[in-house]
Amino acid sequence: MEAFFNIGLNHFLILSAILFGLGLLTVATRRNAVAVLMGVELILNAAALNFVALSHYVEGGIGGQVVAVFIIVLAAAEAAIALAIVLAIFRHFRTIDSADTSTLQG
């Protein structure tokens, strides 16, 4: 019971494992390209949370926070590119369903 209420590293690791699993589920099952992008954001958030928690509880420095800031910045760049591609695909195919946008047969 004490381990349940005394918040430690394990709580954060379990939370980000759940977040990562749900993000992976989103990426794997969604057919809408924007929804897949949301799953990627969940995965990136889980990773950044792990970095900050481990740097707080294990390292004691700010190395993890630096990595988390880089993750946030790169996620912004990734979102901008991905949404530009999604809009381009939508203009071409009139849909962003990943099952309908396959012109290469194989």
Added chain:
Amino acid sequence: MDLSLITPGTLFFYLLATVIVISAMGVALAPNILYSAFALLGTLGGVAGLYLYLGADFVGIAQLLIYVGGILVLILFAVLLTNKIGEVNITNLSQGLMVGAPSAIALIAILVKMALGTEWPTVETASAPTTARLGDAFLKEYLLPFEFTSIVLLMALVGAMVIARRAAKEGTKELPPETHDRLLG
């Protein structure tokens, strides 16, 4: 049960964890993609709160500003642009949930077992503001990655513009009229 164990910090963590998990499940399972996008707001905001709980004040504020204020708005923009609003069903169908959900649960179980089975050499750190130390770190030991990040951002923004603009030209020019009618009509 000893109620003295429940500190405000504990309550704060469990409140945020509940918000995060429920809204992440909303992102993964909501039938309407607009609901998914709004559920993402809860997840990102909750993670920002946890950063503050861990003493990472700058990261928490950056998460709020960039993720909630920037990326989420961008995603909502894309959702509303790419779904025909006139159509009734803004579908967000999930396929393969029967396979995906058990796989995700198994993965979570493995990760949790690994996290709990490892002996982490934990240290006690006070939750103090870290913004000044982060600024020092970015301009001293992490200067090269910092500069590379600015180049990546510049290239990404220019690239996004080029992709979106060129596609707009080709989209109107390349399609023959009958295809255009068939796709739109």
